[in-house]
Amino acid sequence: MKYIHTDPRTKLFVLLICAVAITISPSLYYEGGLVFVILLYGILSGKPKYSIIMAIIYGGLLGLAIISNFYLSGALRIMFTTFSDFIGKMFPCVMMGGILVGTTQASEFMAALNHMHIPKNVVVPVTVMLRYIPMIQEDWGYIKDSMKLRDVAPSLKGLIKNPSQTVECIYVPLMMAASKMADEISAAAVTRGIENPKPRTCVKQIHFCVQDIIVAVVFVGYFLTAFL
Amino acid sequence: MISIKNVNFSYSGTGQGKIENINLDIPKGNCVLLCGRSGCGKTTITRLVNGLIPYFYEGNLSGTVTVDGMNIAETPMYKIAEKVGSVFQNPRSQFFNTDTDSEIAFGMENMAWPLKKMLGRIKETTKDINIENLCERNIAQLSGGEKQKVAFASVYAMTPDIFVLDEPSSSLDVDAIQELRNLLLLLKNNGKTILISEHRLYFLKGVIDKAVYIEGGKIQVEYTPEELFSLPDDERIEKGLRSLDLIHELPSVLGNKNEKSCFQVNRENIMWGKEELLKNISFTAAKGDIIGVIGHNGSGKTTFSRTICGLHKYHTGEYLWNNKKVDDKQRLKFCYMVMQNVSYQLFSDTVEKESCFGIKNPDKDLANQTLKELGLSPYLTRHPNTLSGGQKQRLAVAVSMICHKDLLVFDEPTSGLDFDSMCQVSDLVKKLAAQGKVLFIVTHDYEFLTLTCNRILHFDDAQLVEDYKLDSESVHKLWSFFDLEGVYK
Numbered sequence: 207m208k209y210i211h212t213d214p215r216t217k218l219f220v221l222l223i224c225a226v227a228i229t230i231s232p233s234l235y236y237e238g239g240l241v242f243v244i245l246l247y248g249i250l251s252g253k254p255k256y257s258i259i260m261a262i263i264y265g266g267l268l269g270l271a272i273i274s275n276f277y278l279s280g281a282l283r284i285m286f287t288t289f290s291d292f293i294g295k296m297f298p299c300v301m302m303g304g305i306l307v308g309t310t311q312a313s314e315f316m317a318a319l320n321h322m323h324i325p326k327n328v329v330v331p332v333t334v335m336l337r338y339i340p341m342i343q344e345d346w347g348y349i350k351d352s353m354k355l356r357d358v359a360p361s362l363k364g365l366i367k368n369p370s371q372t373v374e375c376i377y378v379p380l381m382m383a384a385s386k387m388a389d390e391i392s393a394a395a396v397t398r399g400i401e402n403p404k405p406r407t408c409v410k411q412i413h414f415c416v417q418d419i420i421v422a423v424v425f426v427g428y429f430l431t432a433f434l
Numbered sequence: 435m436i437s438i439k440n441v442n443f444s445y446s447g448t449g450q451g452k453i454e455n456i457n458l459d460i461p462k463g464n465c466v467l468l469c470g471r472s473g474c475g476k477t478t479i480t481r482l483v484n485g486l487i488p489y490f491y492e493g494n495l496s497g498t499v500t501v502d503g504m505n506i507a508e509t510p511m512y513k514i515a516e517k518v519g520s521v522f523q524n525p526r527s528q529f530f531n532t533d534t535d536s537e538i539a540f541g542m543e544n545m546a547w548p549l550k551k552m553l554g555r556i557k558e559t560t561k562d563i564n565i566e567n568l569c570e571r572n573i574a575q576l577s578g579g580e581k582q583k584v585a586f587a588s589v590y591a592m593t594p595d596i597f598v599l600d601e602p603s604s605s606l607d608v609d610a611i612q613e614l615r616n617l618l619l620l621l622k623n624n625g626k627t628i629l630i631s632e633h634r635l636y637f638l639k640g641v642i643d644k645a646v647y648i649e650g651g652k653i654q655v656e657y658t659p660e661e662l663f664s665l666p667d668d669e670r671i672e673k674g675l676r677s678l679d680l681i682h683e684l685p686s687v688l689g690n691k692n693e694k695s696c697f698q699v700n701r702e703n704i705m706w707g708k709e710e711l712l713k714n715i716s717f718t719a720a721k722g723d724i725i726g727v728i729g730h731n732g733s734g735k736t737t738f739s740r741t742i743c744g745l746h747k748y749h750t751g752e753y754l755w756n757n758k759k760v761d762d763k764q765r766l767k768f769c770y771m772v773m774q775n776v777s778y779q780l781f782s783d784t785v786e787k788e789s790c791f792g793i794k795n796p797d798k799d800l801a802n803q804t805l806k807e808l809g810l811s812p813y814l815t816r817h818p819n820t821l822s823g824g825q826k827q828r829l830a831v832a833v834s835m836i837c838h839k840d841l842l843v844f845d846e847p848t849s850g851l852d853f854d855s856m857c858q859v860s861d862l863v864k865k866l867a868a869q870g871k872v873l874f875i876v877t878h879d880y881e882f883l884t885l886t887c888n889r890i891l892h893f894d895d896a897q898l899v900e901d902y903k904l905d906s907e908s909v910h911k912l913w914s915f916f917d918l919e920g921v922y923k
Contacts (some may be wrong), residue, residue: 378783
């Protein structure tokens with residue numbers, strides 16, 4: 207199956223639409239619908255596994271919100287609904303952001319930002335950040351191994367039994383690896399002329415096509431249903 | 435082409451890597467090697483030339499650096515980038531794209547070349563560097579050596595006149611080092627000027643035109659290639675330099691007196707996804723064995739060592755420890771791995787806390803004793819990440835001793851180390867062996883193997899090709915693996 211390929215600018219636009227839709231969202235069900243649309247988009251863009259897992263987590267949160275609304279009362283109810291509300295509000299954008307990062311090449315992204323006339327000193331750090339995200343996964347593999355060797359299991363059980371230690375184990379080496387990596391990537395970037403003021407070209411040409419229009423129309427259409 | 439005049443530099447905030455009164459002239463088409471101990475300032479000199487100093491690394495700079503008529507301190511970074519191409523040590527952190535073609539084009543895109551010119555140049559580059567097989571590939575799936583070649587290609591495609599390489603071989607295997615050598619020769623044939631900083635020297639024979647030895651931030655001696663490669667051993671060792679000719683390094687460990695096996699692997703098959711990575715592996719090991727694990731990239735060495743430690747679940751063989759069967763979970767209790775990047779293994783904010791981290795009822799006396807033994811006592815209150823690479827490695831080893839681990843795997847413990855540090859690691863490994871531990875060393879470092887190991891396991895083609903005691907007779911097997919009688923003769 208061939209996945210649809212959308213221009214990074216369209217993805218950024220969709221992300222913006224999602225953010226606005228969430229702020230004006232009339233109901234919990236509207237948000238659920240939005241996540242469903244994002245899920246479809248994620249599957250079609252070639253990130254089915256990620257999108258489905260995220261949708262399931264969201265479904266769980268939604269269920270929690272509904273159940274607590276029905277069966278709980280008092281402080282406990284407020285606690286649960288606030289929690290699921292809060293996460294629920296962030297969720298669609300996080301999910302969309304994940305799809306954006308997962309399906310966009312750094313060079314495409316830079317070309318898109320250049321087309322939008324965003325200044326270089328914004329483009330460079332954003333690109334380096336985008337580049338680092340997939341590396342976290344690799345780092346995580348090493349950290350998981352070393353935690354197992356030290357008998358501090360990186361599991362849910364470990365997190366509940368020994369939260370501070372588990373968090374420390376992940377956070378400290380990850381931050382150390384991240385800062386070193388960011389330094390090295392930036393050095394590699396500047397020595398390859400990333401700051402050249404000439405308008406950057408791109409081997410992978412980016413341009414809008416029918417798919418972009420369809421994706422944009424679908425999201426804008428869904429956004430407008432909030433006013434019905 | 436490159437002229438460095440009366441340059442002094444010190445990094446702000448740290449005394450490491452500062453340089454004093456550097457004067458160096460490199461004519462067009464020459465290849466100059468910078469060598470010396472870790473922290474002597476050779477990397478700093480490469481940064482003077484590619485503009486990372488003063489642009490990216492801050493500090494006190496005096497003197498002038500001129501490259502092809504440009505005064506580096508006054509030229510914008512992107513202009514330097516068009517003239518000077520840089521390749522760095524870590525293949526992982528030189529990438530921006532997920533596919534190889536975009537990556538090769540990255541520098542050209544920055545220079546705003548038109549599409550047609552870029553596509554033509556990508557073709558030329560992949561042909562020159564002989565990486566047509568890597569086109570349109572996902573970078574994450576490439577080996578370290580292949581990644582390094584793509585990084586090289588990306589720089590090469592920009593057609594700079596000068597190449598600056600900062601320890602490019604540190605994480606490469608034998609074959610990749612040979613290919614690196616070929617690339618350097620290709621550059622020389624094209625009349626490019628090369629500045630290379632390296633610990634490994636043997637592969638540069640016949641490539642360099644001059645070697646500059648740096649000590650304590652100052653240029654001590656300049657050698658012609660003939661002078662460098664005929665340095666007597668005692669003088670070379672006194673200068674902390676790695677071997678100049680590997681074939682002269684002979685095994686120095688005289689076997690293991692203990693013959694009684696305590697660790698046994700039977701009919702092991704290791705899976706990676708649906709693929710059988712290693713088939714039918716059987717061997718035994720005795721206490722005090724120091725076993726070098728060799729094999730080409732992708733031969734499954736790393737997965738093999740993760741399986742030994744109980745970290746990789748997908749395998750079908752049987753393990754015995756003191757004649758008792760041990761499953762993955764049990765092996766995790768007595769096995770330990772010292773990773774290539776030890777930073778992943780250190781979790782606490784002080785060395786002292788680190789030594790007892792995660793241990794229920796830690797034995798404080800043992801911890802202090804061990805830290806003292808490994809020379810870490812002066813740093814008890816330091817943050818582990820402020821230690822040097824070698825100190826971090828020793829701390830990871832100290833942890834394993836405090837946790838009473840009896841089987842240790844070292845993954846590439848000497849990548850990027852100078853001679854002195856390599857000897858320290860070797861001494862440490864031998865000390866652990868003398869305490870009756872079983873040691874596995876996964877490495878591409880011939881010099882370290884002959885200095886440290888008494889046995890070799892050689893994996894290739896999905897199997898254990900050879901298992902032999904390393905001595906002056908069997909060493910020729912190592913020679914043929916490292917191809918020492920071929921290219922470097």
